[in-house]
Amino acid sequence: MSTAPAGSRTYSYLGPAGTFTEAALAQVEEAEGQVWRPVANVGAALDDVASGRSHGAMIAIENTVEGGVSSAQDALANTPGLRIIGEYLVPVSFVLVAPRGSRLEDVVDVAAHPVAYAQCLEWLGKNVPGHTQVIAASNVQSAIGVLDGSLPAQAAIAAPGVANHYDVDVLAENIGDNPDAVTRFVLVTRTVQPPEATGADKTSLIVELPKEVPGALVEMLEQFATRGINLSLIQSRPIGDRLGRYRFVIDADGHIVDERMADALMGLKRFSPHVIFLGSYPRADRQAVQHSDRYSDASFADARDWLRELLAGAAAE
Template sequence: MTNERTYSYLGPAGTFTEVALAQVPEAQGQTWKPVANVAQALADVTDGTSTGAILAIENTVDGGVSSVQDALAKSQGLRIVGEYLVPVSFVLVAPRGTRLDQVVDIAAHPVAYAQCLEWLGANIPGHTHVIAGSNVASAIGVLDGSLPAQAAIAAPGVVKHYDVDVLAEGIGDNADAVTRFVFVTRAVAPPAPTGSDKTSLIVELPREVPGALLEMLEQFATRGINLSLIQSRPIGDRLGRYRFIIDADGHIEDERMADALMGLKRFSPNVLFLGSYPRADRERVHPEPRYSDASFAAAREWLRGLRTP
């Protein structure tokens, strides 16, 4: 018998996702499986091929990663059990011996390219963008000749796996860019609350009427719960129908969060609980006294006394 486990991530090796997986304690010393897309990563977890998968879900520059949000909305029996942050920086790489003044065509994933426009405009103003499927694919394409470019924009980790020269480092336009990754497993009980937690949900409005969105948000506001993310995504059955991806500060074991979830369930026909898990930044959540667990317990005791004098 063996305790070896497999973890899926968007590959190939050298991606930011691989860097995020390196932060997951339980994945250390285990098998890492690169996959081609989000659907495959989640399918691996669902069918038991992999114990877990790491996926990019939000970026400080581009916002939510819609492909991951949509895939989670359609998945069954999965839970987010952790999150990890990866600073985003880019390097310009090329085959050995290439000089920067020889570069005319640059291979890059469109998102990476958009985040390096200022540097490219200042240093290679006459360049042409050659679209690549991923940051690593851009480097591979330049090396094997499958992409008509002399250099590629890639993640710094690419140099550990491929024989390239680094022509320039730190070419991203936003030095504070960070990507947030979530670690997904099959449905399990949430990790114990730490006081520095986040709860992720997907909620659909019950009907398209004035004030419906406000009523949904009030489930959190009236219980003193801050939302660190709220993003709409089309449901797809007809125009004007949206679901909302929500990150709320707190844990399902917190009285205020549990009460909000019950309110959402009464309000919405479809509430998908994605998980409660420790925040990557470990910043503690401090609710106002009237929203503390003790306050909720005292209110219940007061009501019990009214019912049974």
């Protein structure tokens, strides 16, 4: 945890020290030199923000293997008053660690965070066949649990940096199945005005269907398609009140100040009984959002001017 003078800001993250989440937080310039508060899970991090204990929270939201992180999506849906203000990408690699003197051939049970475990299944199947997974709260907690005996496992999947903080042997390196694996993190604060548009932005939403009828999902998607907005993520999550009820977590290319995005959000609000605006923020890859000229801000302004002229009695052209 960083040390900082009184009156400084606090940032919560999935701890303890050495996690990928800490690596993501290290990319936030305004968090440098501030207080970093490790917590046990995503819900605790967001509760810190909602309660005012922390100014912001860094949470994992998506990865190249598992897609959206369901625990983070559900926590965002169920914790009011939050806003995403930035996203950060962290390349992901894993090591298998164990107490000093351990051997790979003696490993029967492997402790791992579920997301990390899913990214190492192929390697584990080849090198630790017949093993049993033991769930850990984080990539670092898996190593700690193996060392102190709180987790019934002989080895743990962890981030490479764990060997710098704990007395372990590294039994194997680069055990991830995808060498290009990346995890996407978002920085969450209490509700604030969105950062200024950069031209390379993303908007995150959670939308519920108004009723379960044929074509309802298509109608929701049309709010984006008819305005030329690309969706980089759409994932369903159960609402939890009864079977068959789902909400949709959506990442859309563009910013709320863009005419096409603002128009789409108004369409969604008319369509859905419950729309959660999670935020508009700069894309981590800084790639400019592409769209055709008919979806430019100028085209929307021109269409409005044309309609006003018609209402004022001008001849149609």
